[in-house]
Amino acid sequence: MPKYLIKRLIEKERDDMKNETGKREKLIMSAIGLFAEYGYDKVSIRQIAADAGANSSMISYYFGSKQGLYEAILRELINNFDEFIGVLRDEKLDPREGLRIYTRSISDIFHKYPPAYVKLIYREVIKPSQVFQDVVLNKFKSNSAVLLKMIERGKEQGIFLKTLDEKTVLLMLISIINLYFLTKPLHSMVIEQDESFTESYLRQVLDILLRGIEVKGHDKT
Structure with missing residues (x-):
């Protein structure tokens, strides 16, 4: 030919x-x-x-x-989690850096999709469909297990307070990050925001969280 x-x-x-x-x-x-x-x-x-x-x-x-x-x-949504969750499995990773990676990655996912996608996720959070439960729930459970293990590792290494309940810490982190994006259509009408504002917000709330859970001075054992 x-x-x-x-x-x-x-x-x-x-x-x-x-x-x-x-x-x-x-x-x-x-x-x-x-x-x-x-x-x-x-x-x-x-x-x-x-x-x-x-x-x-x-x-x-x-x-x-x-x-x-x-x-x-x-599946398009949950596939975004695979890469950074794989990084968080590394036991050599500083748990504090792991929380930063998680925060940045969730932010990147929300910025990747149009506003309608956020609205779709919000609808599923309020009233999960059977399809959502069948496809996403088990994946979220396995991802949460990785995060919980990372927080527990931080306690064992003396980085995080041993008195912490890792489930409470994880729920706080997930809520702080996701609620910001899910309610952004409302609060952005009150407070003018751009991408740099979002980055600053996430960095500050994570710093506040870390200051509350890190071992300091006489608390360290």
Whole structure:
């Protein structure tokens, strides 16, 4: 086969792949907006397809079903956790730095997606769907176990106070970070904010938390 024909075939294949990816992503983005606004149960395949300017059969083609589409959205979310959770498993990592990595990583995840994604997560926090429980809950439990072990390691190494309850510390950290992003549409109307404000806020609240749980002076054993 002539080289120019081979080149055309390769270019066509690349274009087809881009188009396929674009169609899939468009369906996902439309679904995120609709699920965030109305909830999983009240959104139909037909609505998602219409919003994305696609045929309903495309959802079956790419995802199998509405549930498959929603699962793809949720898996996209939890896949973001894998890399930094893997880092936190390292027993040589200073637990204080581990908490900083966790904070920065959660911030990066929230900044990665459009506001509708945050609204979708907020809806699931208030009233978890069965799909959310099936896909996300076990992953969150395993991630929490890694964080709890890291905090416990900090106690064993004399970095954190031995009197601490690691579950309480973890809940405080998760609440402080996630609540900021989940309620940002409201408090940003009261307090003007940009990305540097968010970075400063997270750094300060983590510093306050660390000052409260770190061993100091005569508390160290």
